[in-house]
Amino acid sequence: MKPQHHPDSSSLMSYAAGSLPDSIATVIACHVSTCEQCQRNVAEAEQLGRFLMESSLPEQSEEESQHIDLAPNARDDILALIDSDEYVEPQVVVESDVQEAPSDVPLPLQPLLGKSLDNLLWKSMAPGLKQFVLPATSGTLRLLRIAPGTSMPIHSHTGSEVTLVLRGSYYDEMGRFGAGDVADLDPEVEHQPATATGEDCICLIATDAPLKFSGLVPRLLQPFFQL
Ligand SMILES: [Zn+2]
Incomplete structure (x- = not known):
């Protein structure tokens, strides 16, 4: 698509x-x-x-x-x-x-991850939220696997955040993002993504600075999420 x-x-x-x-x-x-x-x-x-x-x-x-x-x-x-x-x-x-068989791992990442997102050693961060950190020499790069119907804490960014959906979909103030879509967010954008129902949403997310959470509880949890 x-x-x-x-x-x-x-x-x-x-x-x-x-x-x-x-x-x-x-x-x-x-x-x-x-x-x-x-x-x-x-x-x-x-x-x-x-x-x-x-x-x-x-x-x-x-x-x-x-x-x-x-x-x-x-x-x-x-x-x-x-x-x-x-x-x-x-x-x-x-x-x-x-590519021989369909895979939801993008070609540039296949040498590192292989062809299946399901075989990765996902680390559980919170109920409904798993993470797999990828190497990056500048900024942070991670895969997030978010359970269907999960709402993320509202947050803005101290730098750029670029997200590519690999599987499933999510909604936020900017609309619906499905597999292949990119959210290229400026630092001033505040948003609250929520995953659609049906299947896990797996996103590849790069940030060049830590996220800024709005509520006190998400801010306290931030070091644990390493977001
Ligand atoms: Zn494009």
């Missing part, structure tokens, strides 16, 4: 430029591995990055230099260019036919 929620354009640009913390880059890579729309956007951003690099080589006229100077509005201009019709879309290689 086609994803309904994608990473922000700015996150895809940063991903293409290799400037995201590796925890967040991993989540974006997992989404991009199955999303043709984001594969195209990343390929375009990479092509644009190469163009900017080549344009900024020393031998150039003053006028060109002003043109590629990365002013505060540069990112908006770049995004507008990507959206414009003048931009020629590069060919994209779709990796989906590499």
Whole structure:
């Protein structure tokens, strides 16, 4: 099924430029591995990055230099260019036919996790909440396995949080997120996700800073959850 929620354009640009913390880059890579729309956007951003690099080589006229100077509005201009019709879309290689059997482990994580999320050594954090921590050199990266019909404590973030749903679905103030969907949240967003009924919801979640819980009890529990 086609994803309904994608990473922000700015996150895809940063991903293409290799400037995201590796925890967040991993989540974006997992989404991009199955999303043709984001594969195209990343390929375009990479092509644009190469163009900017080549344009900024020393031998150039003053006028060109002003043109590629990365002013505060540069990112908006770049995004507008990507959206414009003048931009020629590069060919994209779709990796989906590499896989033999369907698996809900994204391709980039299969070397680490294998092909089944059910065989992992899940650690119980609270009733209805299990966690599996993944290695990351910057930020935190974890899988959460949340029982059907579970409501998480309301929280905002001190940094970015990017979530990719791998199985099941959840709802929050932004809508419904099913397998393949990404929630790319800014620090100021406060939300209270709740899983749908029927099956466990398994999400891959990267944060570049700890979460900020609103209530006293969730705040007290935070060190135990290691969230
Ligand atoms: Zn996408």
